[in-house]
Amino acid sequence: MISVPTPGRPNFEVVAIATSAGGLKALSLVLAALPSNFPPAIVIVQHLDPRHRSLMADILSRRSALSVKQAQEGDKLQPGTVFIAPPNKHLLVNPDGSLSLTQSELVHFVRPSADLLFESVAASFKARAIAVVLTGTGSDGSMGVQAIKKMGGTVLAQDESSSEFFGMPNAAIQTGSVDFILSLGEIPSALVTLVETGEVDELG
Numbered sequence: 001m002i003s004v005p006t007p008g009r010p011n012f013e014v015v016a017i018a019t020s021a022g023g024l025k026a027l028s029l030v031l032a033a034l035p036s037n038f039p040p041a042i043v044i045v046q047h048l049d050p051r052h053r054s055l056m057a058d059i060l061s062r063r064s065a066l067s068v069k070q071a072q073e074g075d076k077l078q079p080g081t082v083f084i085a086p087p088n089k090h091l092l093v094n095p096d097g098s099l100s101l102t103q104s105e106l107v108h109f110v111r112p113s114a115d116l117l118f119e120s121v122a123a124s125f126k127a128r129a130i131a132v133v134l135t136g137t138g139s140d141g142s143m144g145v146q147a148i149k150k151m152g153g154t155v156l157a158q159d160e161s162s163s164e165f166f167g168m169p170n171a172a173i174q175t176g177s178v179d180f181i182l183s184l185g186e187i188p189s190a191l192v193t194l195v196e197t198g199e200v201d202e203l204g
Contacts (some may be wrong), residue, residue: 001194003204006152007178008100010195011021011095011194011195011196011198012040012041012075012127012128012129012131012154012195012198013041013044013062013077013125013128013129014040014041014042014093014121014125014128014129015040015041015043015047015129015131015141015191016042016043016044016045016093016114016117016118016121016129016130016131016132016148017030017042017043017044017132017139018044018045018046018049018118018130018131018132018134018136018140018144018168019044019045019046019133019134019135019168020046020047020110020135020136020137020140020162020165020167020168021047021125021135021136021137021165022065022136022139022163022164022165023046023047023072023134023135023136023137023187024046024059024060025164026134026135026158026163026164026184027044027046027056027060027062027134027187028059028060028063028133030081030134030188030191031060031064031066031068031082031182032064032065033189034064034065034066034188034191034192035065035192036065036066036080036116037068037080038079038080038119038191039079039193039195040078040079040080040112040130040195041072041079041081041082041097041126042066042079042081042082042083042085043077043082043083043091043093043099043117043121044046044082044084044085044121044154045085045086045112045113045114045117045140046084046085046112047089047110047112047136047140047154048088049087049203050087050088050111050136053087054070054084054087054158055086055200056070056084057069057070057082060082060084064082065126066080066081066082066200067080067081067172067196068081068082069082069083069084069100069102069166070083070084070086071085071086071091071105072099072101073085073098073099073100073101074098074099074100075098075201076096076097076099076165077093077097077098077099082132082171083099084114084118085101085110086101086110086113087094088103088111089101089102089103089111089112090102090103090104090107090111090112090113090116090117091112091116091162092116092120093117093120093121093124093125093173094120094124095123095124096185097105097124098131101156104128107140108139108140109138109140112121113140114133114140114141114142114144114153114168115140115141115142115143116144117144118141118143118144118145118147118148119143119144119147121133121148121153122144122147122148122150122151122153123147123151125153126152126153127151127152127153127155129148129152129153129154130153130154130156130191130194131144131145131146131148131153131154131155131156132155132157132158132169132187133145133155133156133157133158133162133165133168133169133172133178133182134158134165134169134187135158135163135165135168135169135184136165136167136168136169137165137167137168138167138168138171139167139170139171140168141168141171141172141176142143142171142172144195145157145175145177145178146175146177148177149176149177149179154179154194155172155177155178155180155183156178156179156181156182156187156190156191157169157172157179157180157181158181158182158183158187159177159182159183160187161183162182162183167171169181
């Protein structure tokens with residue numbers, strides 16, 4: 001059980017989501033189901049074609065009550081705001097809640113990397129971080145979820161039956177660091193429950 005922090009502060013301050021193939025549909029469903037007053041900031045890595053400008057933030061903002069934007073260098077995490085990594089840039093969260101973008105080398109053949117995002121969130125927010133791995137190919141995120149778990153955070157992964165591509169969720173699950181394996185439709189309510197109660201056993 002996670003202890004409830006000081007009154008007035010959310011139990012979790014950041015939700016980091018990673019997805020790849022099939023991700024737009026999955027993210028649309030998750031974000032559309034979250035309330036406009038959802039307290040944590042949300043940061044997203046979606047593997048995108050680096051040759052094209054991404055319209056993802058525009059599309060998702062039309063489907064969500066939350067504010068959705070493409071992350072820019074120096075942005076600060078804000079409650080109820082969704083930041084999406086731009087194409088071909090790694091997205092990192094700093095301890096002061098600011099965002100950094102870097103074009104450092106590919107990690108496991110991808111940029112942006114879920115592993116780098118999760119590792120930065122784990123280091124910066126420790127037990128006050130949630131990581132979510134949605135549909136996608138490959139194994140990006142599997143190292144990062146171990147960092148989240150090691151620092152006391154909570155990890156959710158999409159189950160096989162609701163994933164268009166089970167590579168990324170399965171790689172995360174195989175690490176043994178995933179707390180909850182949920183269908184896509186269950187993930188938004190699980191996030192709300194975790195944030196409201198601060199108790200992971202409420203979902204058990």
